[in-house]
Amino acid sequence: MSVIVGQDRVVAALTKAVQSRRLAHGLLFLGPDSVGREATARALARGLLCDRRGASAVVPFGCGVCRGCRRVEGGSHPDVHIVMSDAEAVARGLAQPEGKKKPSVEIRIDAIREICRQLPQRPYEGRTRIVIVLDAHRMNEHAQNALLKGLEEPGEAENMLVLVAPGARAVLPTIASRCQRLAFSPLTADAVRTILRHKGVADADARAARPGVHSVAAALADEEGDDDAVSRLVIGITLRQTNDALGDRLQLAADLSRDRATVLALLGQAELRLGAALRARIVLGDATAGLGADAHGLDEVSALEGIAAARADLAGNGIVQLVVERLLLGAPPSILAGRRR
Ligand SMILES: [Zn+2]
Helix, strand or coil: CCCCCCCHHHHHHHHHHHHCCCCCCEEEEECCCCCCHHHHHHHHHHHHHCCCCCCHHHCCCCCCCCHHHHHHHCCCCCCEEEECCHHHHHHCCCCCCCCCCCCCCCECHHHHHHHHHHCCCCCCCCCCEEEEECCHHHECHHHHHHHHHHHHCCCCCCEEEEEEECCHHHCCHHHHCCCEEEECCCCCHHHHHHHHHHCCCCCHHHHHCCCCCCCHHHHHCCCCCCHHHHHHHHHHHHHHHHCCCHHHHHHHHHHCCCCHHHHHHHHHHHHHHHHHHHHHHHCCHHHHCCCCCCHHHHHHHHHHHHHHHHHHHHHCCCCHHHHHHHHHHCCCHHHHHHHCC
16 A cells, blocks of 8 residues: 555654655654554655655655565565564564474564664665664663664664654653654544455455454454454443433343343453553553544543443342443433433
């Protein structure tokens, strides 16, 4: 995909920086997983190494068709280095696990030292060297200090470092302070749908419309057995916050199991999903600067409060049916029916 979908603010900031030749040599791409941070880093590398760079039409992500762009895209450009943990490399099929040992989720300090050894040298093609560190928080303190030392080493080469991390606090302040920060937002359902369609995912629309889906990975994750019940419950609890769709909520309350353990398990899963959706919104401080809390996020908070109360009631031996009704309807249906005109 030549354009980055759903991250207009980031794209605008990068475009402006490249156009005015003010792109920092260190960039911190912050935000939740799977919303375009890595894709943007790769696209930026393409733009910096595009054979037609300088032409306004190819700022900031390159033309996508020249030899330079195609080599970055295909992972064969000698001046683009992508650093990741062994576990990530194995998961992507880029490396084989060594024997029976579980691949490390930390980024090896050796990998950082190797990159740092190259930093002062001229890039192979004499232009710019781009180093992208995926999950930069997977560098332990030693690795981060090694990187910092490498960055401070004087050299004539032009290097661009892109650190992909959940939040600025995931890397040492000494590193974060050297980088320009760009905050990626959780994706809207529209953006997820556009990306899935572009990828040719058959049920793109249905996946994008699932509640709590704010990233491509979440949309592509396979749902588990009871997922339909969890989805209905999440929707029901969320609708209760706005007092919408009473009919649906009455039906759901009637359909839900009267078995305490089953209801507790469903509540647990609904809680996880709402929590993930909420975390995607408020990632880590910086990533949401300027986003503001929208009504939807507040719904999720009250929905989580509702679940917590229901769990407490169930633990305290509340009658399952009444607990479920209070959670979905706010009051037992008999009372509610009496209030309706
Ligand atoms: Zn190009």
